[in-house]
Amino acid sequence: MNIEWEPMFHLPKWSLNIKDFKKKKEQLTDLLGEYPEKPNPFGNFLTNRAACEDDGGRMLIEHFILILEEELKEIAKAVQKNVAVTSVWSASYPKNTYHPVHNHGSVGLSGIIYLDYEPKHPQTIFVCPWNNWITDETLLSPPKVEEGQLVLVPSMLLHYTEPNLLSKPKRIVGFDVKLS
Numbered sequence: 001m002n003i004e005w006e007p008m009f010h011l012p013k014w015s016l017n018i019k020d021f022k023k024k025k026e027q028l029t030d031l032l033g034e035y036p037e038k039p040n041p042f043g044n045f046l047t048n049r050a051a052c053e054d055d056g057g058r059m060l061i062e063h064f065i066l067i068l069e070e071e072l073k074e075i076a077k078a079v080q081k082n083v084a085v086t087s088v089w090s091a092s093y094p095k096n097t098y099h100p101v102h103n104h105g106s107v108g109l110s111g112i113i114y115l116d117y118e119p120k121h122p123q124t125i126f127v128c129p130w131n132n133w134i135t136d137e138t139l140l141s142p143p144k145v146e147e148g149q150l151v152l153v154p155s156m157l158l159h160y161t162e163p164n165l166l167s168k169p170k171r172i173v174g175f176d177v178k179l180s
């Protein structure tokens, strides 16, 4: 008897190391200096996301695209779609701050760039939309990351971080992408 097996669903994750990160880190840090982060009402971390979603966000997106031109081209190639960045922001996590579980909407992709990141900083933990169908446990994916890495996942994927236990703040740049 031949029993056939195949996965019915899969969840992609793309990951790359940003080229010339030292230079691009400076450029991104300078750019984000124009968009001060404030405490987020839904958590205890700092972000400028709300401020970047009004008209001022357009300029931030345009500069972000220029800085990460090569990476965005590589992403479009890997995803095999046209990619359009729809929002950019940063978030900082001083000691004992964390990001509660959330997602970025139903469609498109969301990226995280680890801008200031120590090996002992908490990584992003992704939550599988379905349970382990044998044990009924929630499935978590905490991919190992390093400073200068860019991780891209479907926006619908829930994710969160554990509290930062280091005195040094962790800082990420987040962005959302529309596909066509």
Ligand SMILES: [Fe+2]
Pocket (backbone or CB within 6 Å): 102, 103, 104, 159, 174
């Ligand atoms: Fe997020």
